[in-house]
Amino acid sequence: MSVELLRQIAVYALTGAGLVFFLAGTLGVVRFPDTFSRLHALTKADNLGLGFLTLGLAVNAERWADVAKLALIWALVLLAAGTVAQLVARSALVRGER
């Protein structure tokens, strides 16, 4: 098996895994009953789905600088998603949701 083939397999497997998490997260947002469990589904999709997607893209990246940029994007989205989830959850708590 050539290195190129292995690389392509890795790209498809990783981005595929990312898409599965996004799909699961979306289903959770649509189907889960209350704000908190919906948030749980949403942040899982962001963390793991985007993580696998960026990993897959990083395998295909041509320069290390591109890998660093992808990692930065993932880290920033992670931070933003976590912060927003906390804020949404708090405002839901304040409004009396359980």
Place this chain on the structure above:
Amino acid sequence: MAVFDLLLCALILLVAVAAIVGKGLFRAVVFFVIYGVLLSLAWVRLDAPDVALAEVAIGAGLTGVLLLGAVGRLARSDADEPAEPIDWPVAVAASVVAALLVGAAIKITPGTGLEPEVRAVLTRTGVENPVTAILMNLRAWDTLLESMVLITAVIGLWPLAQGGDWMEPAGPAHHAQPGGVLSGFGRLLPPVALLVGVYLLWAGASQPGGAFQGGTVLAAAGVLCVMAGVVRAPGMAAPAWRLALVAGPAVFAAFGVAGLAWGGFLTFPEAWAKGAILTIEMALTLSIAVVLALLVLGPPQAGEAR
């Protein structure tokens, strides 16, 4: 990729319809933001990353935030959400305009447009990115006027300030918990955003980017700082901030007038073009960041929050 493009077009149309006919203002705004993000994907597919950046930052991000703020204010002023039936004259007029636009778009023959002309003079414009060359040199007039329009938007906010609030910080009072998640995020992100904003400005000379994109990122960082309680919002009309507000258009116009010595308003001589454009863009980035941040923060509402 043709399947992807068709799917994208169908999604854009669906989301646009959902934004117009859906129930509730909040839902409409959410669909509008999704519409902007999808539209920027379409621009990427059309090989126009500059437009995509502007669309996602300003069309979806900034306009979305402004609309969300408006929805919030409407909810507080307990105005009823309009549940009007379809306004038929408006619907017909909009449909006719849309049909004419579609007709015009179909008639466009695929070609290179003005690209050969721009490429031919690109080396004399002082920048390598053809989009920046058009915005800052070949059609500098339009950009100068655009930057002035932004100032009038902020001045349009001023009358909304209640009398006693005039000298108060812009926007509503923010109450982030000290040591909470938001105040931590508000300390962590701005340094990164500062770097990204300045990078976008610098990259504009040779790659997609520029004053508008960089300014939007800086404005977002500023608003986040205010919301997280890291800094106090500036007074809406404080002298230093007014100076920052007009710096971009003022520097731009000054260079324009200096161009008279070389044969015309806004004419940049080849040797000085790069320096001139970079200086103007730096001042413009500052002004755009201040304009957008003040627009998002809104008029001072010190009295209302208490």
